[in-house]
Amino acid sequence: MAELLSLTRRPTAILGANDLTAIGALRSIQKHNLSVPENFSIIGFDDIELADILHPPMTTLRLSRSELAGLFFKALETLRSNPHAPRPAVFHQSQPRRPRVHRPMPRVVTSLSESTR
Helix, strand or coil, rough: CCCCCCCCCCCEECCCCCCCHHHHHHHHHHHCCCCCCCEEEEEEEECCCCHHHHHHHHHEECHHHHHHHHHHHHHHHHHHHHHCCCCCCCCCCCCCCCCCCCCCCCCCCCCCHHHHC
């Protein structure tokens, strides 16, 4: 996270692998005197209760673990039978408990070298 925050052209959105990772990113952003949602948007996964007490409230997705596992095994079976088949996936999120923080469309950095352009 420190490396991302030191870039000349930083990304505007952070997608954490889970809520705890996203919370760590939020803390790092705040330690660098930056803020959410003014400088960054953050999204986590898991919808843990701790996300309710953060400031600002964190956007988090609640995904069914059984649906996620089913999609994973279906994708594995598809890859095994046809390695070149397209792999679309659709996830259904239940209604969030907390408000969302919205801001303009994010600039996504796919590699660190791209962010210095």
